[in-house]
Amino acid sequence: MLDLSIVTGHWDLFLQGLMHTVLASVLALVGSFLLGTLVAVLRLAPILACRWVGTAFVEFFRNIPLLLVVYLFYLGVTSLGVPLDGFQAGTLGLTIYTAAYIAEAVRAGIQSIPRGQTEAARASGLTYGQAMRLVVLPQALTVVIPPLCNQFLNLIKNSSVLGVVAGLDLMYFGDKVESITLATFDTYIFVGLLYLLLTLPLSYASRALERRLGQSR
Amino acid sequence: MNKRGIRLLLGVVLTLLLFAVTACGTKSGGDGGGGASASPLAPSTAATVKPSDSPAPSAAAEGGPALEAIKKRGKLVAGVKFDTKLFGLKDPVSGKVEGFDVDIAKALAKQIFGDESKLELKEVTSKTRMPMLTNGEIDIIIATMTITEERKKEVEFSDVYFKAGQSLLVKKGSPIQSIADVKKGTKVLGVKGSTSVVNIKQKAPESTVLEFENYQDAFTALKAGQGDALTTDNAILYGMTKQDPNYVVVGGTFTDEPYGIAIKKGETAFVGYVNGFLKSLNASGEYAKLYEKWIGEKPPQ
Numbered sequence: 001m002l003d004l005s006i007v008t009g010h011w012d013l014f015l016q017g018l019m020h021t022v023l024a025s026v027l028a029l030v031g032s033f034l035l036g037t038l039v040a041v042l043r044l045a046p047i048l049a050c051r052w053v054g055t056a057f058v059e060f061f062r063n064i065p066l067l068l069v070v071y072l073f074y075l076g077v078t079s080l081g082v083p084l085d086g087f088q089a090g091t092l093g094l095t096i097y098t099a100a101y102i103a104e105a106v107r108a109g110i111q112s113i114p115r116g117q118t119e120a121a122r123a124s125g126l127t128y129g130q131a132m133r134l135v136v137l138p139q140a141l142t143v144v145i146p147p148l149c150n151q152f153l154n155l156i157k158n159s160s161v162l163g164v165v166a167g168l169d170l171m172y173f174g175d176k177v178e179s180i181t182l183a184t185f186d187t188y189i190f191v192g193l194l195y196l197l198l199t200l201p202l203s204y205a206s207r208a209l210e211r212r213l214g215q216s217r
Numbered sequence: 218m219n220k221r222g223i224r225l226l227l228g229v230v231l232t233l234l235l236f237a238v239t240a241c242g243t244k245s246g247g248d249g250g251g252g253a254s255a256s257p258l259a260p261s262t263a264a265t266v267k268p269s270d271s272p273a274p275s276a277a278a279e280g281g282p283a284l285e286a287i288k289k290r291g292k293l294v295a296g297v298k299f300d301t302k303l304f305g306l307k308d309p310v311s312g313k314v315e316g317f318d319v320d321i322a323k324a325l326a327k328q329i330f331g332d333e334s335k336l337e338l339k340e341v342t343s344k345t346r347m348p349m350l351t352n353g354e355i356d357i358i359i360a361t362m363t364i365t366e367e368r369k370k371e372v373e374f375s376d377v378y379f380k381a382g383q384s385l386l387v388k389k390g391s392p393i394q395s396i397a398d399v400k401k402g403t404k405v406l407g408v409k410g411s412t413s414v415v416n417i418k419q420k421a422p423e424s425t426v427l428e429f430e431n432y433q434d435a436f437t438a439l440k441a442g443q444g445d446a447l448t449t450d451n452a453i454l455y456g457m458t459k460q461d462p463n464y465v466v467v468g469g470t471f472t473d474e475p476y477g478i479a480i481k482k483g484e485t486a487f488v489g490y491v492n493g494f495l496k497s498l499n500a501s502g503e504y505a506k507l508y509e510k511w512i513g514e515k516p517p518q
Contacts, residue, residue: 075441086427086443166406166427166438176428179410 003186010177017173018194024091024169025156025198031095032155033148036102037141041132043107054103061100066161069093074165090162090169098155102148109144110136142213149206156199170194279493281486284329287356293329295322296341296355302456303511304361307340314338317511318359321378321478324503325357328494347371350481357491358479361452373484374477375491380517382470383413384451386439388463393446395468399424406435406444413449416472432457439464450474455512469517 007014042054061069070093078084084092113136121131163171174191178184280287287293297318298305305316319338326336339355346358350372363381364374385405387393399405401423407414409428417426427444429435436457439447447454454466478495480488498504508516 074443075437078441078443083442164430164434166429166443172428175409175430 002189003181003183006177006181006183006186007190010173010180013173013177014170014190014194016168017170018198020087020162020168020172021156021159021170021195022198024087024094024159024162024167025152027091028094028098028155028159029152031091032098032102032151035095035099037106037137039099039103040106040110041137043103044110046128058100058103061097062104066093066097066158067164069097070161070165086162086165086167087169090159090165090167094155094159094161097158098151101151101154105144105147105151106140108147109140112143113139145213146206146210149202149209153199153202153206156202157195160195279486280490281484283356283481283484283487284490287329291330292335292337293322293326294337294339294354294356295325296339296346296349296358296360297322298342298360299340300342301361301452303452303459305338305359314340317379317507318361320507320511321498322357322359324498324507325491325494328497346479350479353481356480361476362479363474364477368479372479372482373488374479375488376495377475377477378495379452379476380470381450381452381474381476383416383448383472383474384454384466384470385468386436386447386454386457386464387445387467388439389465391445391467393467396420396471397468399446403446404444406439406447407449408432408435411449417448420471436460458513 039054039057042050043058045051045054070090073084073093074086074089078089110132117135117139118131121135122128126134159169160171161167162169163175166172170191174187178187181187297314297316299307299314301316301318303316304318305314307314322336322338323333327333329335339349341349341355341358341360343360346355346360346362347368349355350358358372359378361379361381362368364377368374385393385396385399392398393403399417399421403421403424405417405421405424405426407417407426407428408431414426414428417424427438429438432449432453435444435447438444440461447457451466451470458464458466478491480491495504505516508514
């Protein structure tokens with residue numbers, strides 16, 4: 001069976017990694033949600049330049065590998081004189097990459113709200129921004145909760161990219177423990193279990209939320 | 218939790234269990250042989266090519282039965298690395314093996330036969346070199362081999378011909394000029410699982426060590442300014458300075474990994490011959506020439 005001493009003997013490393021993974025995930029989750037929503041609104045704005053910026057953002061960051069986005073910050077931005085360590089660069093890359101996906105989900109949500117809603121809001125004197133913020137987005141966001149949860153699950157798993165840029169996350173310390181113990185398979189199974197510890201509750205929470213939303217409609 | 222949820226959870230647990238079971242026995246064993254950085258054990262001869270009491274080579278009889286056999290065969294068979302930059306690297310285009318170790322082997326062939334082409338190079342790795350020497354496939358090992366007490370039980374070693382050891386690579390003009398400059402907050406880059414990472418933690422416990430998958434990744438991070446210094450064996454670091462001359466190896470070595478030429482156990486007369494050869498190589502200035510050709514700087518005195 002599995003050699004439990006791998007975990008007990010290097011628990012401090014695993015814990016440190018787990019904490020950084022959680023921190024990176026939470027920061028990227030909040031950041032990508034805000035940024036993604038903003039980009040979605042930009043993509044549907046009545047001004048051409050805004051739509052163009054929003055589309056360019058989505059198409060660029062959604063269509064290159066996450067690892068490259070992170071390298072862009074870790075190696076590229078740093079050599080321009082902005083000091084970003086592995087954790088910061090990784091979290092930033094993760095935020096922007098995920099935001100591109102969230103923007104698409106939110107855009108679909110906004111478009112699923114009948115046009116009449118916006119028109120009625122505008123007719124009653126609200127600006128485009130107010131109509132979005134007060135009328136359309138609250139409805140759209142409930143629609144997109146399931147796809148958003150999916151993105152957040154992906155985000156947690158994708159945070160393992162930090163391990164490549166010395167971001168001190170679970171994967172980084174997993175690699176480290178593996179190189180100390182040389183028990184490759186066992187170590188990574190424990191790493192996998194720790195990721196499940198983070199993702200499974202979220203998975204179940206999202207399903208419960210989905211059920212409740214289904215009832216409320 | 219509803220019934221479906223429970224079933225799902227059960228499925229997940231069973232899958233994991235399957236993984237766990239298959240994992241048994243796949244634990245990979247460590248490379249017991251180890252590379253150049255396996256076990257830092259300094260021998261009494263610390264200086265580069267400092268012959269002890271070996272006589273200068275003059276007659277064939279002084280080389281013992283091993284040298285007799287080599288002369289009879291008409292060529293020297295040397296085991297060298299084929300995959301190590303600067304020491305023994307096979308050029309994929311020309312098929313030629315070149316490096317510092319290779320040139321030492323050539324010089325030895327010249328010493329024995331007066332002709333450096335009377336040499337056959339066989340590829341060895343850290344794992345295969347000792348068995349190959351013991352069973353007579355090769356006459357000598359010149360393959361970035363660190364002299365250690367453990368290995369001395371299995372083979373004979375010549376005097377040190379290259380003083381390897383852990384060192385620091387920094388950008389030209391860096392305030393870090395030696396291990397003493399590595400202080401609190403200094404970011405040192407290394408490779409996961411290497412002994413150099415363990416060593417730097419001992420020599421400079423206050424420093425921040427960041428570990429990468431391989432030397433190329435670590436070097437890229439250093440170039441991007443993600444660290445102040447990169448640490449590993451100087452032999453590898455010199456290879457990096459060849460790649461990018463804006464980086465220099467500083468402060469000498471702070472661990473000892475003396476490379477020696479290995480000869481079959483018991484052939485002490487041949488060891489004496491090889492030590493004499495190294496001495497004359499040093500005296501003629503040929504050694505310094507080879508050192509500069511490959512390492513890019515003068516040998517340390």
